[in-house]
Amino acid sequence: MQKIHWHSFATADKVAASAAQQILAASEQAIAARGAFKLVLAGGSTPEKVYQLLAESSADWNNWHIYYGDERCLPVDHADRNSRMAGSVFLDKVSIPSGQIHTMPAELGPEKAAEAYRPTIEQVGRFDMVLLGMGEDGHTASLFPGHVHSSDETVHAVFNSPKPPPERISLSSKALSNSLQVLFLVTGAGKQEAVKQWRQGEVLPVALIRPDAGVDVYIDEAALGDACR
Numbered sequence: 001m002q003k004i005h006w007h008s009f010a011t012a013d014k015v016a017a018s019a020a021q022q023i024l025a026a027s028e029q030a031i032a033a034r035g036a037f038k039l040v041l042a043g044g045s046t047p048e049k050v051y052q053l054l055a056e057s058s059a060d061w062n063n064w065h066i067y068y069g070d071e072r073c074l075p076v077d078h079a080d081r082n083s084r085m086a087g088s089v090f091l092d093k094v095s096i097p098s099g100q101i102h103t104m105p106a107e108l109g110p111e112k113a114a115e116a117y118r119p120t121i122e123q124v125g126r127f128d129m130v131l132l133g134m135g136e137d138g139h140t141a142s143l144f145p146g147h148v149h150s151s152d153e154t155v156h157a158v159f160n161s162p163k164p165p166p167e168r169i170s171l172s173s174k175a176l177s178n179s180l181q182v183l184f185l186v187t188g189a190g191k192q193e194a195v196k197q198w199r200q201g202e203v204l205p206v207a208l209i210r211p212d213a214g215v216d217v218y219i220d221e222a223a224l225g226d227a228c229r
């Protein structure tokens with residue numbers, strides 16, 4: 001069973017502000033306790049707002065280590081790459097050492113990129129925080145409903161994504177669950193149906209992320225719909 005802690009906010013901006021605060025607090029704790037903060041980034045518009053806020057904050061950037069939950073198989077500088085978005089709004093603006101930013105080499109294509117990224121993930125041990133979004137069909141990272149992957153893999157090659165582009169790579173549910181904290185950022189009325197199914201216990205990809213501490217879902221009222229009234 002997945003343990004879920006729901007945190008609801010009036011607006012998407014409030015979700016982003018609260019998530020940014022939570023990330024900064026987690027970074028301070030992790031660096032004080034273990035000398036490093038290992039963070040997995042997500043794509044999507046809600047995470048983008050969070051990254052903008054982080055870029056304006058001060059933090060002990062030298063000890064941050066960045067990974068990605070998924071990436072689209074597109075050329076390195078393509079505007080639709082998650083790494084391009086995170087770079088332009090956040091990573092290019094702070095002083096995280098470049099050797100600590102572990103971009104997925106998705107330009108190699110799904111199989112080669114997944115193979116190349118596996119050792120990076122397998123060396124991490126446990127992440128401190130994983131950020132995830134949720135699509136309108138209940139997908140997260142690039143784990144889509146109906147797709148079947150080998151359960152012992154840390155990084156999957158993804159083909160036939162229902163959302164373009166069709167080829168991607170994604171951390172597995174096992175790798176995404178190997179984190180002290182997992183924070184879902186869910187905003188917008190388009191998410192209501194998937195949120196309802198998730199709350200009813202349906203086996204959507206979002207429901208497969210099961211860290212020991214449970215997942216924290218930061219959600220706005222638009223995505224909660226009737227459930228918040």
Ligand SMILES: O=C(O)[C@H](O)[C@@H](O)[C@H](O)[C@H](O)COP(=O)(O)O
Nearest residue numbers: 043044045046047133134135163
């Ligand atoms: O797979 C993709 O192509 C998207 O990046 C997707 O995974 C996104 O994260 C969610 O759809 C939530 O996106 P929003 O935060 O923009 O609602």
